[in-house]
Amino acid sequence: MKEFTIEMWQKDVENQPVLVSACLIGLRCRYDGKRLDSDTIKMVLNFLRGCWFLPVCPEQLGGLPTVRPPMEIEQGHGDAVLDGHARVIDSQGTERTAEMILGANETYRIAALVGAKVALLKDGSPSCGSHLIKHKGRRIKGEGVTAALLKRKGMVILSEHDLRKL
Ligand code: SF4
Numbered sequence: 575m576k577e578f579t580i581e582m583w584q585k586d587v588e589n590q591p592v593l594v595s596a597c598l599i600g601l602r603c604r605y606d607g608k609r610l611d612s613d614t615i616k617m618v619l620n621f622l623r624g625c626w627f628l629p630v631c632p633e634q635l636g637g638l639p640t641v642r643p644p645m646e647i648e649q650g651h652g653d654a655v656l657d658g659h660a661r662v663i664d665s666q667g668t669e670r671t672a673e674m675i676l677g678a679n680e681t682y683r684i685a686a687l688v689g690a691k692v693a694l695l696k697d698g699s700p701s702c703g704s705h706l707i708k709h710k711g712r713r714i715k716g717e718g719v720t721a722a723l724l725k726r727k728g729m730v731i732l733s734e735h736d737l738r739k740l
Pocket residue numbers: 595596597598603604605630631632633634696699701702
């Protein structure tokens with residue numbers, strides 16, 4: 575994939591609606607109900623200054639509560655879940671595939687309603703991860719369910735790690 579540059583940010587993000595993982599701007603929507611570290615939140619808000627951004631939490635949009643047990647994609651990554659080849663299971667053994675797909679679809683629905691073509695998503699999540707997800711507690715390369723769906727729809731997906739490189 576082409577490396578994202580500050581010029582692309584200025585061209586593609588400023589003056590356009592951008593979806594943002596709600597936890598990246600400090601909302602307590604994470605599985606444990608805790609806020610992300612303040613350095614990450616400050617960096618993200620700094621980049622978003624002047625942008626029209628919409629916070630979304632795909633897991634909440636899929637009907638899951640906060641607090642909730644952490645989840646992992648059992649095998650493969652987001653594309654495999656969307657294609658029906660992999661399941662999402664929480665730490666208590668409950669399958670959450672349907673909620674994760676619903677959350678991805680609802681997130682795309684919001685993107686389509688406002689015409690957003692860019693999403694800034696929290697990496698490492700089974701929903702929002704764009705470079706990394708977790709498997710058996712370890713970080714592996716892969717995409718979450720929402721990131722995979724938004725990418726299929728042609729959106730540019732960035733993570734907080736991409737912002738650090740700009
Ligand atoms: S990573 Fe995505 S799904 Fe998880 S809490 Fe943040 S916004 Fe919600």
